[in-house]
Amino acid sequence: MSMADFLVLWGVSWAAILAYRVLPAMLLRGRELPARVSEALALIPPAAFAALVANDLFAPGMLDAGLWPAALPLVVSAAVVAVCLKTRSMLWCCVAGVACYVLLALATGAPL
């Protein structure tokens, strides 16, 4: 990648994500929002995190490599859910997720 390509890629991407980050917060600042709008805004975090998890775990061609490579992340996610319900700790969830993923992949010969 040339410096010119990098500057275009970086400049345009940063401008876009900066606008996404800043404009809604600044435009909505200090405004008295209707109750229903406030309720909708409060639902964004659970919807967003669920969408991000689903985005990581599901893909249309996920079964092409076999049932177990596709199921491995889902099985590990179930373990992470159990750890989360028990500990409510980001650290333990992260450790459990990575450890289970590596151990199950090595034990079953699934690709890392």
Added chain:
Amino acid sequence: MMRVVREVARVGWPVAVSYVVVGLACGVLEAQCGLTPAMAFVLGATFLSGSGQFMMSNLWLAGVPMASVLASVAAISSRFALYSASLAPQLSKLGRREGLAVAATFTEEAYGINLDRLVAGQGWGGAHALALNVGLLLVWALSCAAGAAAGAALGIPVAVASFAMTSLFICLALTQPRGRGTACAVAGGVAGVVLCKLAGLAGVAVPLGVLAGVAAGLAGGRRRP
């Protein structure tokens, strides 16, 4: 000041550890595209989104034209507008410049932590939010730069490193306030993403999934007459 740093470090260090692992992998991929460590640092410190940076690198390596790369990255980054909107009520309580600085520098994980703690109060203010954002920004950017410097010598399996982020998101999703509306929002978010991906709309699956989740949460949380 030191008290703020200690409190932020206590809360943010699990995220920082995951950023080191994923950032290194991201930097390795960026080096394959021809980015120097300095470029990787600048990109990481300003763009601040692992999914977008991974997408940029993957699309570039696949030979996708610049305009398509930019459009895809812009689409996948649009979810930050929804996060910003949901942060607005809390940022309104901060000074204008402080609120602007917090808005300009949050990552997804910092958004989840800051939103929870700003809503709960208990001494978490603008200084804490900004310190968390800046601390994680530096960890992420330095990790990307280190990965770009080390290159393929690190041999980090990207799937394993990425699963650290997935685990964090599972925790953030499950530690939201419970209720029927939240449960419907979670189900709607998952369903929205799955349907979008099946329809070939992977680039906008997350923002559309979020909108579907919010709609489901509003509908499901409504009390029956």
